[in-house]
Amino acid sequence: MNAPADPPAPAPPADLGWRVLALINLFRLLTPLLLALIFAALDPAPVGTTFPALFIGTTATYFAYAVVSIAGVKRRWPEISVQTIVSVCVDIVAIGILTYASGGMASGLAVLMVLPIGVASFIVRPQLALLLASLAAIALVAQQIFIALAARGEIGDLTSAGIAGALLLLVTLGVGRLAGNLRDNELRLRQREVDVADLAQLNQFIVQHLRESILVVDANDTIRLINESAAQLLHSGPVAPGTLLGEISPRLIYLLGIWRRHPHDWQLSSLSMPAHDGGNLLQPHFVSLDSSHGPTLIFLEDTTLMAERVQQSKLAALGRLSASIAHEIRNPVGAMSHAAQLLAETPGLSPQEQRFAEIIIRNGARVSTIIENVLQLSRRDSTRQQRLELNDWLRGFLVEFRDAAQLPEAALSLHAPGVLDVRIDPSHLHQLMWNLCENAIRHGRHDGCERNGDGNSAEVDDGNPAEDGGGRDGNDSEAAGQDAGTATVEIRSGRIAGTDRPFVEVLDRGKGIPAEDTERVFEPFFTSGKGGTGLGLFIARELAQCNRALLLYEPRPGGGSIFRLVFSDPQRWEIQ
Known part of the structure; x- marks a missing residue:
């Protein structure tokens, strides 16, 4: 039975092999130039004196081949083993002829064989490397025999040629072992590079697809890292690293500044901000990555769920x-x-x-x-969500509200273009809109707040006219009608850009809510007015949340208030 063949040696990494081949080709370019310079500059010349014409011709041919080989190395064609074998054979022939033309082993040019043979031992299989080393040894012995026959050298130089051939074989064996170690190290290094790249890619994937929204900003408030979730919440789209935080979220950079001045204030954990599309309420959490006010990690918690x-x-x-x-x-x-x-x-x-x-x-x-x-x-x-057309519902609601509160048509204006389908409990929507509209009518003009007697806007009161009996005469419909002479309330509906979520807004031109109270307007029993219970806006937000909607407040440019009800995403309606 035939013995099993030895497994082939692993090929060197492609890039390393081609780099080594490029270096040996540089050797082929420099060697003939250096020999030609020595031959022309020195007198008597130590090389090429035995057969000058043959020496010059071989030098020129060797240089021309090196020039042609540049294109093959750059294009990596033919494949590396073929190029190595052909090039080493050319090296053996050229160096053998140059040694012969310079008088044999006494010229010392035989040492030039070592580098090409070593490269062959590194790139090709060990068997081919030994074959090429044997050819080089034979070439050295053959050229020395020709020198002896031409009576231009001594027979004793044959011993030197044989010793040089044996050294080439030893170099092949030694370089082969060294080449194996280099190949293993290179492969391990490349594998580690691949592992590191894979790990970095995995980390990037995990960060970008985390359910949690995170971003990292430096001391100059420049975004260094932001994942897709955070970018969607803050900008409704991609955010490139290097963007200033203030450009995409002035509110977040304001909260970050407060935290940097008071990092141990536990009350900061209750501060919140709306998302870019106004459909979510975010609560930021800050973590310093460097004690010297360096980078800061920010978690954005969507408080809706x-x-x-x-x-x-x-x-x-x-x-x-x-x-x-x-x-x-x-x-x-x-x-x-x-x-x-x-x-x-x-x-x-x-x-x-x-x-x-x-x-x-x-x-x-x-x-x-x-x-x-x-x-x-x-x-x-007991929520009973239904699908209804919002704009038609608003028109009917305004007719009912004007009749009940005895308001002129100019007191309430509606801007509701197009068709908006929403899913909500109609009774909850009715109570919520009634509270907001009554609140806006009572405090939608500048002197409405003064009639409460405390100088603050009663919009932070409760939004329920029946609860204001202690500060008024108890007849809320009549009071609302009296205020309607100058109070103008606008109701607008539409879709939020980016998320396409439907919304409806109630806008007035009153004094608005003091800045120090904006974080507390939806808290139960909080009121800055007299006679109210502070439950109206709290109940309104509770009704919104049980329908997966969000009720937000923001000051109106030019004075006044905006209460915005953002409905749940119409693309995520559940099958009932």
């Missing part, structure tokens, strides 16, 4: 609370209000006693209103 989960837990607690309120508070308050009404109808009451009875009636109605508002929150889980 988190708010939905929190609200689910709120529903259970509010349900239990509302049941207790209904049984434990409503009945006593009703009895108290009824008794106060009977007391007010008693003849013979003094004006002061009549006033006390009216105070009891008014505040009893206010407590009843608070109970109703809380009960509305507890019924959030």
Whole structure:
């Protein structure tokens, strides 16, 4: 049975082999030039004196071949093994002839054989490398024999030729082992480069496709890294590294400046900002990557989903609370209000006693209103979402609102072009829009705030006219109609650029909300006005969230307020 053949030696990495071949071709270019210079400059010349014409011709031919080989190395054609074998054969013949023309081994030109043979040992298989070394040894011995026969050299130089041939064989064996080590090291290095590139690509992929939105800014507020999610939230499109943060999000750079001045202030964790498209509410978290105010890592948390989960837990607690309120508070308050009404109808009451009875009636109605508002929150889980055409619904709603509040047509203007399909509970939308419109009508003119008596806009109050009985006369429809003379409220609908999400806005020209209160307007029981409960806007946002919509506030350019209701993405409607 035949013995198994030895496995072929692994080929060197392509780039390394071609680089080595290019270096040996440089040797072929310089060698004939240097020999020609020595032959022409020195007298007597140490080379080429035995057969000058043969020496000059061989030098020129050798140089011409090196020039032609440049194109083959650059184009990498033919393949590297073929080029190596042909080139080393040319080296053997050319160096053998040059040695012969210079008088044999005594000229010392035989040493030029070492480099081409070493290169062959590095590039081709060991068997071919030994064959080429043997041919070189034979060429050295043959040229020395010819020199001896021509009586131009000594027979003893044959020993030198044989020793030189043996050294070439030893060089081939040694270089072959060294070449194997170099190949292994080069392959390991290339593999590590590939692993590092793959790891970098994997890291880039992970960063870009993280569900979390992250970006890194340097001390000059220049974006160094930003993933796709963060770019979509801040700019609704790609953001190139090197962009100034202030160009894409002035609000975020403002919050970053506050954090840098007060990095340990826990209250900063409650600051939020709207996304670029206005459809999400973001809460940034800052982490310093360098203690010396260097790069900062920013996490952008989309609070929409988190708010939905929190609200689910709120529903259970509010349900239990509302049941207790209904049984434990409503009945006593009703009895108290009824008794106060009977007391007010008693003849013979003094004006002061009549006033006390009216105070009891008014505040009893206010407590009843608070109970109703809380009960509305507890019924959030009964959401019945429907698909409706928003602009037609708004037209019908405005007719109903004007009639109920006895408002002229000019008090409310509607700009609702085109067709907008939304998915929402109509009763929730009705209550939400009613609250916003009444709020805007009551405080949509500059002197409306002064009539509250505290100098602040009552838009931060509650948005529910029935809750304002303590500061007014309790007749909210009539009060709204009185304000309607100069208050003009605009209602606009449309789609947000980039996300195509439908929205509706309620705009007024009142004093707006103080800057220090804008972060708190949707908090429950927060109000800067008198007589309100601070539940109107809180309830409005709760109703929006249970329909996967978002209610936002922003100051109106030129004065006033904008409350924007952004509906859920129409492309993500769930099948009911």
